[in-house]
Amino acid sequence: MQVEFVNPFVLGTCSVFSTMLGCELARGQLSLKQGLVPEFEVSGLIGLSGRCQGMIVVSLGRETAIKAAEIMLGDRPAELNADVCDAVGEIANMIAGAAKAQLEEYQLSISLPTVICGRNHSVNFPSSSTPFVLPFESAIGPVCIEVGMEPKAGA
């Protein structure tokens, strides 16, 4: 794990939750990712490429994801539907974008977001990376950010 990747994702996550959701986050203990299953049921995935490559996963519980979508949309979705997935994808996009802006030396590009819903789904990070997990608590529920990034060989 490269520690210089941690703070940009902490700051990006706090900024997005504060600006878009009106939630201040309390950060938990940083740890290395164990296994392939994200912490919660809903995962927003963004790929990163450039002078390093990797992926960020924004992991939210079902109710937290619905509450986040409610705040962003102005109406509460009745269930975990396409609107909720769209909102989670946009949260992941903004967190990745905010972190990318602070990692300018890596000339990163970010992919369009993908959202996966369902219990016990697996996410494979690039095999060369050592993903870390950043847990947060918020007024709408717990959130985990998982980041796996490694500089490209020769970059």
Added chain:
Amino acid sequence: MGNKVLVVDDSGTMRKIVIRALNAVGFSDTVEAGDGVDALEMFKNSSIDIVLTDWNMPNKSGVDLAREIRALGSTVPIFMITTESEKGRVMEAIQAGVTDYLMKPFTQEVLQQKLEKYSLA
């Protein structure tokens, strides 16, 4: 206010957020598109006064949309709302004809300031 605003983003959530912010600062006449292809068709077929667009979208990007709007001879203000902040990317957008930038995540106050800067609000 008579300004008709075209809001372009592949995320329906972001379109709602942008339109809500526009409504709050006095812009009630809005239309929306989910990518640059649909946006360009709307632009050609109706009288649009301001464009707010995302950059990264399927089918046609926001920067290509800006380039094609300028190729039509239009001088309407085009604002890019995006996570792309690197100098090279900003220059690329400006060269394509983008008027100004808003970084995601943005606040209603920042949107208002940008519109006021160009005497639009």
